Amino acid sequence: MRIEEVQSTSKKERVATHTHIKGLGLDANGTAIGMSAGFVGQAEAREACGLVVDMIRQKKMAGRALLLAGPPATGKTALALGISQELGSKVPFCPMVGSEVYSSEVKKTEVLMENFRRAIGLRIKENKEVYEGEVTELSPEESESSTGGYGKNISHVVIGLKTVKGTKQLKLDPTIYDALIKEKVAVGDVIYIEANSGAVKRVGRCDAFATEYDLEAEEYVPIPKGEVHKKKEIVQDVTLHDLDAANAQPQGGQDILSLMGQMMKPRKTEITEKLRQEINKVVNRYIDEGIAELVPGVLFIDEVHMLDIECFSYLNRALESSLSPIVILATNRGICTVRGTDMTSPHGIPVDLLDRLVIVRTQIYGPIEMIQVPISCLIMCFNFPM
Template identity: 85%
Template sequence: MCFGQWGRDSYGSRVRGTGGGTRGVGTGCGYDKPEKMAGRALLFAGPPSTGKTALALGISQELGSKVPFCPMVGSEVYSTEVKKTEVLMENFRRAIGLRIKENKEVYEGEVTELSPEEAESTTGIYDALIKEKVAVGDVIYIEANSGAVKRVGRCDAFATEFDLEAEEYVPIPKGEVHKKKEIVQDVTLHDLDAANARPQGGQDILSLMGQMMKPRKTEITEKLRQEINKVVNRYIDEGVAELVPGVLFIDEVHMLDIECFSYLNRALESSLAPIVIFATNRGICNVRGTDMTSPHGIPVDLLDRLVIIRTETYGPTEMIQILAIRAQVEELEIDEESLAYLGEIGQRASLRHSIQRLSPASIVAKTNGRDKICKADIEEVSSLYLDAKTSAKLLQEQQERYLT
């Protein structure tokens, strides 16, 4: 249900040091049945470099490819072409999936002979066969209703025909050639919006010119979305489709203004809403667009709706574990003493700064004729590069030398 004590990351390792956070996220997102948590909102709140974005990455990995996960940053909503609320709604609908199941009658099997015959009807599949580059020995299936042709691959009986071959070999389908097959398609509501807002395929001169020109980003009307929602609800009632609520992750949520927060209040109450996760590293600050001060830069009325998950600063042991994983990912060799020294730098400066010293230290080690990074290499790199806190301290001491 949740990541376990530490949580997994995309390398098969673990997200270190956020044990309470990962357990809270696992419960809040409901990995076993995310549809039960649809419309809920979480907030990751903590200082910089405490693993908020890493938790979001862990969520996307845990949900898998079948559940929509839409990440965005608060500053993305500001555009000269599209309204802020339109950008938010677009991302909301990107995070809501629809799994459509269709039972289609198909002809599936191996092509043993191709013999074109001329006919008066224009509904033949000759063009589709040419487009799919179908040849004798291929395994294909043809939809009985639409005539759509899909080339599955080359029959495995021809696997030894050539020594070098880039084809994908598949076994011959069993059973009758004419059969019923269940086809599952995963789409998002935004995919349906975009497909209906800008239909393609017109043969008149205006349609052809429109396809050649650079497409301008346009807003999708609310009326169109309501029509699509009606069709989706009908499909769900008929059992043809299944709604798959995903996760919308909004990082740096304090960058949104009061209009966006008001819109989010209404959007979270709608019947079609995903799980929404906010992240911020701000404390008490002004809500953008107002003179009002609020925790995390979020209005109190929206803050009441949120389940807040606090992320804490890493300890020395956790920092060393994270640095060891990072060195393994970058394929760098480093001894225990160097890791401990980098952990001390991370405690004094920041985790990001200590991670950024790994690559320069490996270059220094190779320059000195060694494959493994030692403490002396990191000390040499430390003498060359300053962290933010040291730089700010020097700036205060030497303020008279700088222009103001």
């Protein structure tokens, strides 16, 4: 008798450099487990990072940052990602390199602040009236053109939605039909339509059609439970930088100069401090009303010795901000010159900022760890689906 395993139709994550890191690999007492959560060795550094995670959860890291110091290829980036994973899967993680701040178009401090805002998430919860279900019918109704001629306009759209409890037929505005086309909605898809705004969201293909095609690119979802018309809590995760960029987009006019400006590739523009303050006021109001929840993420700055004295001064100020993420710095330098000055300092960081840092040292891998690395790679190859 021949038995074959059926491959899952769920989406597979792309395997990149540090996608195998799932945490710090600590037990309940905070002790490092040999090969765990994608880590090999670095037990002391992992346990120290575990203490930092506890300090962050107890809200005792305000105004401070973490410095990972050690030779190249000793897992500094992996430790930063492990801290982010320990804090939660939805916590934003924003990696950058110290040399990224140098640009001919944007100020150094602007690049730093932009990455600070990328690392601060906002979870917005809204209760909305929606129509949700599997599309059983989708038929646009046409009418004669009101402007004359032989063309026809879509007067309305008839759509059928089906759930476990029942079915409904809806008559929708033609503007919603444009949204349905943009979302590439077809019969058999699971969608929801917001009753107030008319926004359409395609959730996925109904799992009843999972056996039709042998394609793994499609996401199959179960048919919704309950009634077609319901109140649903919709959660959206955005970063403060997303809000900044959305409100900083210039709205062009219809004149020839505006059209030319839209056609040409725009230069990167700075977001003003006034705009950020206005967005902060709106965010604080949403938090006070209970609509939104702030999710401080992790900003990881590698090769921090590449920053100059102006950037370090700005970092001091940014760490004191009420909207500040967890800042993790990494360097492989010992005592060197602070860029932009003549003074030398440990790790090329000014002493006043160094006093704010919790320093964790990483060690060079020994012979035992070097043997364990290929073993852990084999284990990960068996765990990841090919």
